[in-house]
Amino acid sequence: MIDLHTHSTESDGTNTPSDLMDLARDKGITTIALTDHDTCAGLEEAANRAEEIGIRLIPGIELEISFKPGEFHLLGLNITKWKEEMVPALHGIMNRRLERNLKMVNLINSEGIDLTYEQVVEEAKGQVIGRPHFASLLVKKGLVKNTAKAFEKYLAVGRPFYIEKEALSLREGIDLIKRAGGHPVIAHPMSLFISWGKLPERLANWKEEGIEGIEVWHSGAKPRKSKRLELIADDLGLFKTGGSDYHGDNRKDRPLGLGTGGKAVPIDPAIPFL
Template sequence: MSQVSTPLLTRYDLHSHTNASDGNLTPVELVERAIEMSINILSITDHDTCDGLIQARDYILENQRPIELINGVEISTLWENIEIHIVGLNFSVSANSMKNLLNEQSARRLERGQEIGRRLQKAGIDDAWENAVKLSGGGQVTRAHFAQHLVQIGKEKNINKVFKRYLSKGKTGYAPAQWCSIQDSIEAIHAAGGVAVLAHPSKYQLSNKWLKRVIAHFKECQGDAMEVSHCQQPPHEKQFLAELAKTADLRTSVGSDFHRPCSWIELGRNLWLPDDTQAVWTLWNDVKTD
């Protein structure tokens, strides 16, 4: 496969987050930052919710902002006791299949968050759940909100250290997730007229053997595409993931997984597709706006 990038006349970023889940920016702020970064087509893919997406779409339409928004969501799933994220793109937000799945996921997230709070309480950290809820600002409560609180009260200097000490598997505040299956997520996305994308496969820290296994399972479940390009990534990794996608007959996608302004991850940065790949956006003709 050629090392030369496929030129994208249109700048895409199909994986980003707002404060409707674990991002720091409001939907309006994210849209304006994307425009500032010369993004033409953006997808907001908050964790198990479309609330930020809906707010962003209303803002774009009311203010005639020069950007196209693709409906998106990032769904947490479990496979072989490993948390795998599936991004849904260009689906109907109003579809019952999607609304039902996200309601179920929100209930699971609530239960898990409360359990994390109970476990931290037993470890002598009071009111962690209540403070995580406050930090979420009414959005989905994630482990990142617990980590922010623990940094604020001085338990560790940064979020990564909090995760390593308190919130990762086997640690004091870790509670196992009870997410839906990969197949359930894909079926809901397809029933809503959308496209299912395997998110950031290199971030799961799997061996090549296990990475190929999860990709094969994703394909068996009728998955459509795989993210092969993100910000912090050497060119050879893009090429490797693109080869895996091609072997599995999957389209390819690009996404920064932007959560907050920082020096190493930015909307649209370093997002390109290797040659000989088929982009995920070739799977849709019309962009859904409901």
């Protein structure tokens, strides 16, 4: 089994990098990518633990890319030079994330909800702060029943408390991943909110810019949509990946090791690093 999209406590998951490796082994996963949001902080710990227990870690990252109308997340897989190339470039990204989080607090306060940035920091418990931590606080304050509802009502794109990040351009994201020795892959392409009629052309253009693969078998994708993505990827010569997008208890609907339809993630022989 493989899983090429997971998160740890270093971004917005609830398992430490070491615990995530242990859980992967227990579930029979032999190759796993740690792809925390905008950080490589968990990769060394994960790599050390993976080596100890005999599974393979693919060092990775998930970068936010500036895009409309939907969300564009770019996976960097097998970023073997992350220490030399990726870490120095991430400081500016983290500063922009802080500014966004403070703006979200102010927006929530403007609606009469008592929430402080200190509460968000406490909720994050040392993780990189993101929307899941805001969602958890909204649940604790009784505004919604669960975190999924918090996103649906308040935090998703177009909702009242959503603030767009000052994200990287696609060119910047691709260049950064490739400098780090990695392979740029479009994560969960349904979140782009591009029509099926326009998607092949957009993907073809992005391939010209350096995109190498697309995440076809995501845990949130329906089987018929994954099948369409498979056909598009094959037609364009893009390799296909898949993953759970595991976040631990923050997203219980995304079990580790499972992709589309709750099934094990297939292995595309065209993936260059497997």
